[in-house]
Amino acid sequence: MQINTKVNGSLSNQVSIHDRGLLYGDGVFRTMRVSAGRVLCWQLHYQKLQHDCAALGIICPESTLLAQELQSLLQQHPDGVAKIIITRGLQSERGYRPLSASLPTRIISISPPPQFPDKFGVEGVKIRVCQTRLAHQPRLAGLKHLNRLENIMAAAEWDDAQIAEGVMLDLAGNVIEGTRGNIFAVRAGQIHTPDLTHCGVAGVQRDRVIDWAAKNNVPCKIELFSLTELIAADEIFLINSVVGLWPVREFVDQNGQNETWSQFPISKQIQKWLNSADA
16 A cells, blocks of 8 residues: 655654544644645745744754655655644643653645535535534634544534535634635625634635735734625625535525525635636
8 A cells, every 4th residue: 555644754654642632632733735746835835834833832843844744745746634633742641731851743645635516616606504613722723733623523513416515603603714725705895804813724825815815905804704795795705725615505594595696706716816826
């Protein structure tokens, strides 16, 4: 069997049962699209990795080391999805308290590209609201840490192949994100995206959309808003680094009622820019 994973620089698909990433979810990760042997938006992803490691007090490996290990895998797997996991490392004794001298574990893998219909990016997707809520934890808010049980439980709520994604709310009923990406609403030419002060993941593509708005003089507000306000938007779109941008054409609420959209002018502008500006 061909191994497309490196653990601490060596080809392997195994990690110690004493690793804190396995024991406690004590680590962070980044998921990136790769094309023709190149990681898209590598510098932005590495900056996020550095930030998230620092927030947890984990030593982040150097950019050059990770880039070299990625490239060695990309020679055999030039297209797909790259994932970097950094854990706090091995646990030498029982207990939650981390040791200050622990060396991080780095895991890098390449997976085949996802198989989604092209029409998702063109015609839009159908989404629903999730019953699983995101708890407030400001110290972890914005981070892409390894504890993703809320998202797993939310994604398990439906098995309808026609529904591409679910919208997650926080405990107060505010819209926060999708189960695997960030969410935006457009109202009267103004872009809105949820405030992630209390929970949620601040993705690279979210930052890029905010940057696009600033460069193009499009008002962009980062704020809390309700599900009712989301549904009242002129456009809704979802975004992450693996699938790109998906406009929303249909939304199913808690009562099974549907709202639909057929025009996505702002979403299409951003989608075109994102596809042309990948670097």
